[in-house]
Amino acid sequence: MTVTEAPPAPGPVEPVVHKQSVRRKLVPYWLLLPGILWLVVFFALPMVYQASTSVQTGSLEEGFSVTWHFQTYWDALTEYYPQFLRSVLYAGTATILCLLLGYPLAYLIAFRAGRWRNLLLVVVIAPFFTSFLIRTLAWKTILADGGPVVDVLGSVGFLDVTSWLGMTEGNRLLATPLAVVCGLTYNFLPFMILPLYTSLERIDPRLHEAAGDLYAKPSTIFRKVTFPLSMPGVVSGTLLTFIPASGDYVNAELLGSTDTKMVGNVIQSQFLRVLDYPTAAALSFILMAVVLIMVTVYIRRAGTEDLV
Amino acid sequence: MRWIRHHLVVLAGLITLAYLILPNIVVMVFSFNKPAGRFNYSWQEFSTDAWKDPCGVADVCGSLVLSLQIALWATIGATVLGSMIAFALVRYRFRARGAINSLIFLPMAMPEVVMAASLLTLFLNLGAELGFWTILIAHTMFCLSFVVVAVKARVLSMDPRLEEAARDLYAGPVQTFVRVTLPIAAPGIAAGAMLAFALSFDDFIITNFNSGNTVTFPMFVWGSAQRGTPVQINVIGTAMFVIAVLIVLFAQFISNRRKKTALPK
Numbered sequence: 001m002t003v004t005e006a007p008p009a010p011g012p013v014e015p016v017v018h019k020q021s022v023r024r025k026l027v028p029y030w031l032l033l034p035g036i037l038w039l040v041v042f043f044a045l046p047m048v049y050q051a052s053t054s055v056q057t058g059s060l061e062e063g064f065s066v067t068w069h070f071q072t073y074w075d076a077l078t079e080y081y082p083q084f085l086r087s088v089l090y091a092g093t094a095t096i097l098c099l100l101l102g103y104p105l106a107y108l109i110a111f112r113a114g115r116w117r118n119l120l121l122v123v124v125i126a127p128f129f130t131s132f133l134i135r136t137l138a139w140k141t142i143l144a145d146g147g148p149v150v151d152v153l154g155s156v157g158f159l160d161v162t163s164w165l166g167m168t169e170g171n172r173l174l175a176t177p178l179a180v181v182c183g184l185t186y187n188f189l190p191f192m193i194l195p196l197y198t199s200l201e202r203i204d205p206r207l208h209e210a211a212g213d214l215y216a217k218p219s220t221i222f223r224k225v226t227f228p229l230s231m232p233g234v235v236s237g238t239l240l241t242f243i244p245a246s247g248d249y250v251n252a253e254l255l256g257s258t259d260t261k262m263v264g265n266v267i268q269s270q271f272l273r274v275l276d277y278p279t280a281a282a283l284s285f286i287l288m289a290v291v292l293i294m295v296t297v298y299i300r301r302a303g304t305e306d307l308v
Numbered sequence: 309m310r311w312i313r314h315h316l317v318v319l320a321g322l323i324t325l326a327y328l329i330l331p332n333i334v335v336m337v338f339s340f341n342k343p344a345g346r347f348n349y350s351w352q353e354f355s356t357d358a359w360k361d362p363c364g365v366a367d368v369c370g371s372l373v374l375s376l377q378i379a380l381w382a383t384i385g386a387t388v389l390g391s392m393i394a395f396a397l398v399r400y401r402f403r404a405r406g407a408i409n410s411l412i413f414l415p416m417a418m419p420e421v422v423m424a425a426s427l428l429t430l431f432l433n434l435g436a437e438l439g440f441w442t443i444l445i446a447h448t449m450f451c452l453s454f455v456v457v458a459v460k461a462r463v464l465s466m467d468p469r470l471e472e473a474a475r476d477l478y479a480g481p482v483q484t485f486v487r488v489t490l491p492i493a494a495p496g497i498a499a500g501a502m503l504a505f506a507l508s509f510d511d512f513i514i515t516n517f518n519s520g521n522t523v524t525f526p527m528f529v530w531g532s533a534q535r536g537t538p539v540q541i542n543v544i545g546t547a548m549f550v551i552a553v554l555i556v557l558f559a560q561f562i563s564n565r566r567k568k569t570a571l572p573k
Contacts, residue, residue, distance in 0.1 A: 027396075027400060028396040028399075028400030028401070028402040029402060031392040031393065031395055031396035031400070032392070032393055032396045032402070032408065034389050034392065035389035035390060035392055035393040035452060035456075036393065036408060036411065038389055038448065038449060038452065039411050039412070039415065039449065039452060039453075040411070042427065042430070042445055042446070042448075042449040043411070043414070043415050043423065043449055044411065045430060046423070046426035046427045046429060046430040047426050049426065049429040049430045049433050050425060050426035050429045053429045053433075101320075101323075101324045101327065102324065104317050104320035104321045104324060105320075105321040105324040105325060107317055107321065108317055108318055108320075108321030108322075109321070112317065112318060112321075118560060120325070122553065122556050122557070122560075123325060123328070123329060124325075124328060125556075126329070126332070126549065126552070126553055126556075127328055127329065127331065127332050128506060128510070129506075129548055129549045129551075129552035129553065130332055130335055130545040130546070130548055130549045131509075131510050131525065131526055131529060131545055131548070132510055132512070132526075133512060133526050133529040133530055133533070134335055134529055134541055134542065134545040135331040135332065135335060135545075136331075137349075137529070137533060137537060138330075138331035138332075138334040138335050138338070139331060140349050141334050141338065141349050141350070142330065142331065142334060144349060144350065186327065186328070186331065189324070189327070189328060190328070193324075239417070243417060243418070243419055244419060244420060246419055247419020247420055247421040247422060247513075248419075248420075248421075248513075249421065249513070250512060250513070250530075254533055264419070264421045264513075267421050267425055268421065268516070268517075271425055271428060271517065272516070272517065277429065277432070280425060281425065281426075281429060284421065284422050284425040284426065285422075287419060287421070287422055288418065288419070288422045291417070291418070291419055291422075292417075295417055
């Protein structure tokens with residue numbers, strides 16, 4: 001899932017063997033120790049604590065204790081499966097939209113931009129410089145009732161189609177599923193564009209010429225040459241978009257309504273407001289498991305070997 | 309018609325670009341607004357009040373300073389730890405390589421809310437007081453992997469023969485590292501550090517879980533979405549945007565000039 005990939009690796013270098021070879025052999029472990037220890041204590045260990053919290057019972061006043069109460073998982077799933085489904089649905093839709101919107105722009109920057117290339121890349125990254133919460137709030141203005149966007153989309157009948165699909169309600173955009181998907185798409189679009197660009201940029205333009213010389217139509221060139229060669233970018237872009245989108249609760253909170261809550265919203269409110277730690281931990285654990293399974297399957301099928 | 313077909317990809321790309329940049333324009337325009345109520349969502353009249361008094365709302369600048377402090381320390385921590393890991397991964401052989409690779413990859417592949425929730429359970433179980441230190445620990449943790457990726461990419465593309473040459477010329481290990489390895493790896497380390505700074509400064513979800521009553525800038529914006537959004541957050545958002553774009557353009561300008569002077573023909 002590398003965003004910036006390097007040219008072929010020279011491979012680990014065999015250390016020069018001399019008198020200090022034992023000390024030299026220990027060097028990598030000393031280099032690794034502090035960082036890996038940090039990740040073990042503050043990333044891996046918390047997962048264990050979360051797993052143990054999810055099978056505890058008790059209350060805030062009396063304290064929680066491990067009772068291997070797996071019922072929590074079942075209760076959490078039966079109560080919150082709509083939010084789970086919504087998370088997968090919204091994040092999936094946003095990922096597909098990101099791919100559809102991001103591919104042309106990545107293609108444009110990689111092959112057509114010429115001397116504008118660097119400027120366009122800056123424009124793709126530039127939005128990051130303003131806090132994403134402020135930019136998400138700006139969507140409240142853009143999608144506001146009676147605003148120009150709603151007026152235009154309403155008058156061309158777009159809103160009728162989307163409300164027939166159940167994505168909007170009546171003549172408004174804000175506080176509908178479509179607004180949440182729109183915000184998710186916007187927030188994670190650069191994570192799709194950059195890996196796509198990196199993999200497109202590495203394609204040798206002479207391959208296109210060769211395909212053209214062999215009488216391939218432009219559409220055939222794209223289908224048979226460009227798109228297959230950009231697959232690594234599609235894979236890492238999809239993962240980099242879908243994973244954070246599935247756990248997001250900011251867009252659903254700011255742009256949605258109570259009917260658009262995602263699983264992230266439930267985890268957040270159970271942990272920080274309701275203080276029902278076992279249920280929250282169980283939900284978080286399920287989300288982690290679902291994402292890990294999807295990532296493993298996706299990587300196996302699409303085949304990207306080098307992760308870090 | 310043929311012209312449109314030929315330029316379809318350009319058109320589609322520009323639409324995406326507009327979609328990406330539209331919110332920034334809205335933020336900028338609304339920093340000159342004079343809202344009627346507590347919320348700055350609809351245009352009323354032009355005013356430069358907020359620009360004249362960017363710290364005019366309680367806590368806004370305090371939270372900004374706190375966010376910058378946390379981002380700075382988290383960047384230093386993550387860059388040092390991450391660079392060491394990256395060097396070890398590329399330059400040495402050791403046991404448990406696969407496990408270590410997964411441990412570095414997983415924080416990037418995990419939804420933020422899962423990391424945030426599990427860290428909170430750790431802190432709650434240890435009875436740690438939530439605040440500056442827990443935020444700093446969390447930020448260093450999730451920035452680390454991104455630094456490793458950035459530095460590793462650079463070190464991989466480095467020619468190991470340069471270090472051998474330095475050793476052949478009787479440079480000791482420390483001298484080789486300081487005079488040869490580090491300067492070549494510097495752009496990768498800088499890229500990793502900048503990424504870490506941006507990630508930490510803008511982080512909301514992990515901070516939301518592990519900050520207690522401490523208010524960073526994103527936390528302030530989140531709270532203001534409930535209580536009423538002051539124009540000042542638009543001013544700060546716009547100012548950050550302009551400063552960062554200027555820095556990027558300046559860096560681009562410098563590197564272009566270097567290229568021209570480096571290759572006189």
